[in-house]
Structure formats: C-alpha cells, structure tokens
Amino acid sequence: MRRSIATVCLSGTLDDKLTAAAAAGFDGIELFENDLLVSPMTPAEVRDRCAGLGLGIDLYQPFRDLDSVTGDRFARSLDRAERKFDVMAALGVDTVLVCSSVAADAVDDDDRAAEQLSALAERAGRRGMRIAYEALAWGRHVSTWDRSWRIVQRADHPALGLCLDSFHVLSREVSPDGIAGITPGKIFFLQLADAPHLSMDVLQWSRHHRLFPGQGAFDLPRFVELVLAAGYDGPLSLEVFNDVFRQSDPGRTAIDAMRSLIALEDGLTTRHRPDAPRLTAGIRRLPDPPELTGHAFTEFAVDGRSGPELRSALRGLGFAHTGQHRTKPVELWEQGAARIVLNSAVTHPGPAAISAFAVASADPGRSLARAGALLAPAHPNVREPGEAELAAITAPDGTSVFVTHPGDDWRADFLPTGAEPGPGAGLLAVDHLGLAQPFDHFDEAGLFYHSVLGLDHLATEEYAAPYGLMRSRAVANPSRTVRVALTVALLRRGDWAPAVADPQHVAFTTADIIATAAALDLPALPVPDNYYDDLIARFDLEAGFVATLARHGILYDRDPAGHELLHLYTPVFGGRVFFEIVERRPGYDRFGEPNAPVRMAAQRHRRLTATP
Numbered sequence: 290m291r292r293s294i295a296t297v298c299l300s301g302t303l304d305d306k307l308t309a310a311a312a313a314g315f316d317g318i319e320l321f322e323n324d325l326l327v328s329p330m331t332p333a334e335v336r337d338r339c340a341g342l343g344l345g346i347d348l349y350q351p352f353r354d355l356d357s358v359t360g361d362r363f364a365r366s367l368d369r370a371e372r373k374f375d376v377m378a379a380l381g382v383d384t385v386l387v388c389s390s391v392a393a394d395a396v397d398d399d400d401r402a403a404e405q406l407s408a409l410a411e412r413a414g415r416r417g418m419r420i421a422y423e424a425l426a427w428g429r430h431v432s433t434w435d436r437s438w439r440i441v442q443r444a445d446h447p448a449l450g451l452c453l454d455s456f457h458v459l460s461r462e463v464s465p466d467g468i469a470g471i472t473p474g475k476i477f478f479l480q481l482a483d484a485p486h487l488s489m490d491v492l493q494w495s496r497h498h499r500l501f502p503g504q505g506a507f508d509l510p511r512f513v514e515l516v517l518a519a520g521y522d523g524p525l526s527l528e529v530f531n532d533v534f535r536q537s538d539p540g541r542t543a544i545d546a547m548r549s550l551i552a553l554e555d556g557l558t559t560r561h562r563p564d565a566p567r568l569t570a571g572i573r574r575l576p577d578p579p580e581l582t583g584h585a586f587t588e589f590a591v592d593g594r595s596g597p598e599l600r601s602a603l604r605g606l607g608f609a610h611t612g613q614h615r616t617k618p619v620e621l622w623e624q625g626a627a628r629i630v631l632n633s634a635v636t637h638p639g640p641a642a643i644s645a646f647a648v649a650s651a652d653p654g655r656s657l658a659r660a661g662a663l664l665a666p667a668h669p670n671v672r673e674p675g676e677a678e679l680a681a682i683t684a685p686d687g688t689s690v691f692v693t694h695p696g697d698d699w700r701a702d703f704l705p706t707g708a709e710p711g712p713g714a715g716l717l718a719v720d721h722l723g724l725a726q727p728f729d730h731f732d733e734a735g736l737f738y739h740s741v742l743g744l745d746h747l748a749t750e751e752y753a754a755p756y757g758l759m760r761s762r763a764v765a766n767p768s769r770t771v772r773v774a775l776t777v778a779l780l781r782r783g784d785w786a787p788a789v790a791d792p793q794h795v796a797f798t799t800a801d802i803i804a805t806a807a808a809l810d811l812p813a814l815p816v817p818d819n820y821y822d823d824l825i826a827r828f829d830l831e832a833g834f835v836a837t838l839a840r841h842g843i844l845y846d847r848d849p850a851g852h853e854l855l856h857l858y859t860p861v862f863g864g865r866v867f868f869e870i871v872e873r874r875p876g877y878d879r880f881g882e883p884n885a886p887v888r889m890a891a892q893r894h895r896r897l898t899a900t901p
C-alpha cells in the first residue's frame with residue numbers, strides 16, 4: 290500500500306520536511322496548511338518540488354469549522370473553501386480534510402451538518418475534488434467516528450467520504466468494530482497515530498503525545514484490519530503531533546516513522562484471520578524474526594582509566610580473562626555462559642560504556658535481512674582477513690548490535706590466554722542488559738528492538754528515584770534468553786542531578802545468590818537498614834531471612850502472583866557502568882524496578898563516601 294506522512298510529524302521548513310520524507314522512502318505527504326503558509330514556495334513550486342522528490346500530495350489539511358455553523362457563517366465558509374480549492378488545484382491535490390467543528394456556536398444537528406457538507410462536496414465535485422470528513426475527538430458535537438459516518442451517509446454525496454484517524458477513534462469509548470461495515474469506497478483517507486495510555490484532556494493528549502504506530506498502547510493492527518475490511522485501499526498515512534518530533538532532526542524522525550509503518554504492515558499479515566488474504570493483498574511482508582537463543586557477548590568500551598577499574602570488577606565477580614583478540618586491543622572475559630568483551634580501541638576516551646552487545650540468532654542472515662528492511666543502519670565492521678564475519682546494526686542510542694551464530698564462531702578471533710573460566714562466583718549467563726536511553730529516542734528504541742529483533746514489550750514502569758522520575762520498559766524474546774531493559778530519565782534539567790542517574794549495566798544470573806554474594810570480592814553497595822525494615826513490613830518476610838539478605842546487600846521483590854526475585858547491585862565502575870546479579874525464582878518476569886531507587890541512592894552515597 291502507499292505510505293504517506295503528514296508534514297506536521299516532522300520538524301523544520303517545508304523543504305526540510307519534504308526532503309526527509311522522500312529520503313525515508315515515503316510515497317506521499319499530507320500537506321498541513323501551516324507548512325504551506327510559512328513557505329516561500331508557491332503552490333505550483335511545492336507541487337514541482339514534491340514531484341521532483343517522487344512524493345505525491347495525498348491530502349491537504351485541515352479545513353476547520355465548516356459544518357454546523359449558522360447561515361451567514363456558512364456562506365463565508367463556502368467562499369473560503371473555493372479559495373482553498375484554487376490552492377489545491379495549483380498543488381495538484383484532490384482531497385481536503387475537513388474536521389468536525391469545534392466552534393462554540395456550532396449547531397448540534399446532524400441534518401444541517403449533512404446538508405452543509407453535501408453543499409461543500411457539490412462544489413468540490415465540480416472541480417474534481419473530494420472532501421474527507423474527520424470527527425475530531427474533541428469536536429463540539431461530532432466527536433466520534435460513528436456519528437461522522439451517519440452524517441456522511443445522510444449527505445449521500447459521491448464527493449464526500451470519511452477520514453478515519455486512529456487517534457480520534459481509539460481515544461474514545463465508542464467501539465471501532467463497526468468500521469468494517471462502512472460502505473466500500475466511503476473511507477477516503479486513513480490517518481494513523483499511536484499514543485500512550487494517559488488520563489488527560491483528549492485535545493492535549495492528541496496535540497502533544499501522539500506516537501508512531503507500535504510506540505504506544507493502541508491496537509493499530511486491529512484498527513487497520515477493520516479499515517481494510519471496509520475495502521480501503523488508499524494510503525497508510527501517519528499523522529503524529531508530538532513535542533519531541535517537532536524539534537528533532539526530521540531525517541531521523543522520518544526513518545523512525547517509516548520503520549513504524551513497515552512493521553505495522555508486517556504485523557497485519559501475520560494475523561491469522563480467515564479473510565486475511567483479501568484484506569492484505571497490497572501488504573508487504575518481512576522475513577520473520579528468527580528465534581534468538583541468547584546473549585553472546587557484551588562489549589564495554591574502556592580507556593586507560595576505566596579499563597583497570599573494570600578488569601578489577603570483573604575479577605571480583607569471578608570472571609577470568611580467557612582470550613585476547615588477534616589484532617585488536619580487545620579482551621574476552623568469561624564465567625559460565627556469560628562473556629564480557631573489553632575494548633580499549635576507543636576513539637573517544639571517557640567513562641566506560643556498553644558499546645556493543647551480541648545476540649545469537651538461529652538465522653543471522655535472516656535477522657539482518659529483516660533489520661535492513663526495517664531501515665536499521667548497518668554498523669561498519671572493520672575486519673582483518675581471516676576474522677569472523679560479524680555483522681552488526683546500530684541501535685538508536687548508538688549501541689552496536691551484533692547478530693551471531695549460536696555456535697559462537699566469533700570466538701575464533703580470540704587467542705586463548707591459558708586462563709580457564711573456573712566456577713568463579715557461580716554466575717551462569719547474562720540475564721539482561723540495562724541501557725539508559727536519551728529521552729528523545731526512548732520510544733524510537735522500543736520500536737527498534739521490538740520490530741527489528743522481534744522482542745516483545747514487557748510492562749512499562751515508572752518510579753521516583755532520588756534524582757528524578759525514571760521510566761523503564763523492557764523488551765525480551767519469548768523464551769526470555771534475551772532481555773534488554775530500556776530506561777530513561779523523564780526530564781533532564783540543570784546540573785544538580787548527577788550523571789550517575791544514567792548508568793548502564795549488565796545483569797548476570799545465578800542459581801544461588803547467597804552463595805554467589807559470599808564468593809564475590811567487590812566493594813559492597815551499602816543498602817540502608819530502612820530498606821530491610823520496610824521489606825519485613827511490606828512482604829511479611831521472616832526476620833532471619835531478611836537479616837541474611839541485609840548481610841549481603843541483597844534486595845528482594847515479589848510480584849502480585851507471589852513470584853520472587855533476589856538481586857544485588859555493584860557500585861558504579863569506570864564512571865558509568867555497574868553490574869547486577871539476579872536469582873529469578875520460577876515465574877518472576879520483571880526487573881526488580883521498585884528497588885532501583887534504593888540502588889541509585891546507594892551508588893550515589895558510595896561515590897560520595899568511598900575513597901577513590
């Protein structure tokens with residue numbers, strides 16, 4: 290199907306927006322009137338510019354407050370419309386979006402609205418144009434899709450149809466099911482936007498918090514299937530009002546937008562409905578995401594200062610330095626199936642950082658083909674002759690994501706040091722990575738990991754930490770052998786809050802955290818007694834058990850179904866990274882989020898009191 294994007298989704302001048310939309314591969318745009326008004330280009334120049342970029346203009350929008358007004362005002366609206374039809378003719382666009390009236394004096398009368406829309410459609414039709422009528426969720430009287438459809442039916446004019454906007458439909462209580470029964474050909478335009486669940490005024494929700502499909506809480510695949518069931522075969526067009534996107538590099542936003550549409554289309558075809566072949570005739574499919582079998586390795590970039598600190602931390606955790614890269618200053622450290630790579634070939638010295646991680650895929654070629662189809666940038670791989678071919682993509686925060694074979698052929702690039710990975714402290718494998726994200730790319734990152742690697746979104750959690758509100762959203766594969774917890778500070782202002790609010794970490798699993806804790810040779814993280822007092826109160830735990838936890842600085846969480854997590858954190862090393870050790874009791878599928886503020890305060894406290 291045709292893929293389009295409203296200019297209002299993108300930042301910059303009209304020319305910036307068109308260039309970005311074209312570069313991301315869109316077929317067309319919805320031209321938002323304001324973008325034309327502020328542009329020095331004439332409508333004919335805009336038409337030529339779009340044509341030169343291979344973009345069609347699929348919709349002109351919006352025309353406001355036409356319907357339901359009283360006599361005089363309506364006559365003026367018709368004159369105003371004729372002028373806009375002139376502009377549309379020069380632009381070469383044949384459909385205009387008319388949104389339901391928000392005017393204080395709008396009349397609550399479907400017959401009158403139908404009559405007026407029909408009169409407008411008559412004028413549009415004479416010029417070969419069409420009116421797409423959209424019920425704004427905050428329309429004065431017409432605020433639901435079903436009411437706008439009743440009015441369009443009543444008007445019964447061939448040049449009048451509906452514009453359905455997923456935000457307006459799904460933000461209201463009215464069920465969307467009836468959309469499948471709309472007369473074929475009467476949906477003139479489809480606008481797509483996702484949004485998080487928020488309990489707030491619907492206009493504010495729409496104007497500030499819309500997201501691209503797959504980034505919010507709406508069931509867009511189902512919505513699109515209903516629209517396709519009604520015979521719609523026009524563009525899938527994104528219309529996302531979002532405060533961050535309005536200020537972000539439009540080239541990047543347009544790629545994020547295109548990725549969301551590609552993933553949405555792909556999600557449609559995988560729904561097994563009896564009428565699926567007919568519904569999805571024009572839909573493009575991606576290679577299915579292959580099964581991921583685990584974290585292969587995690588790479589830290591270190592420099593002369595952070596490197597020694599991390600080496601000593603890994604030793605304290607029971608890791609052994611088992612391999613040295615054949616050609617690069619890169620070390621392999623191992624314990625059980627947990628592998629850490631320390632890369633000293635950093636170009637920008639600074640705090641240690643998770644620069645890359647590798648996941649093992651049942652079919653790396655197919656994983657990468659899918660990533661490419663979803664516009665994931667390929668990571669340039671500098672490889673010497675004879676070295677393993679390690680393909681990688683770059684995640685939105687710049688982290689490289691390698692996709693390896695389950696057989697670990699990448700290890701051939703490391704010469705054994707002779708050190709054997711002994712039992713260490715009982716660490717078995719990587720449980721998850723904690724990757725702090727820049728605020729502006731948090732939603733993009735969630736969609737990236739979900740669509741590119743086929744990781745499912747787990748619940749989003751928010752918690753109040755000492756230096757600000759944090760949001761965490763984890764993604765994981767179905768077998769939970771790959772988990773990534775994305776976190777973000779919901780606001781970053783001034784320089785009071787220390788950068789320690791944004792560290793990254795690797796969490797390892799153990800089968801017995803008390804034995805592991807006893808075997809560690811690391812500085813402890815001071816967990817306050819207040820925390821343990823509260824544990825007893827909150828969870829009704831045995832005092833003796835809690836005393837054991839306290840002795841080792843182990844934290845505890847229990848989900849509502851009674852599944853338990855025991856975990857401990859290390860201090861921050863190398864300026865920006867720390868480790869976690871988890872003992873997940875069967876059934877626990879979270880990340881101990883309630884304990885994150887305790888960890889942050891303790892890490893901060895230790896920084897202030899520890900001698901370097």
Ligand SMILES: O=C(O)c1ccc(O)c(O)c1
Binds near residue numbers: 350386
């Ligand atoms: O917020 C608005 O005004 C507005 C305008 C046009 C649309 O298509 C829409 O969904 C919202």
Ligand SMILES: [Mg+2]
Binds near residue numbers: 423454480
């Ligand atoms: Mg809309």
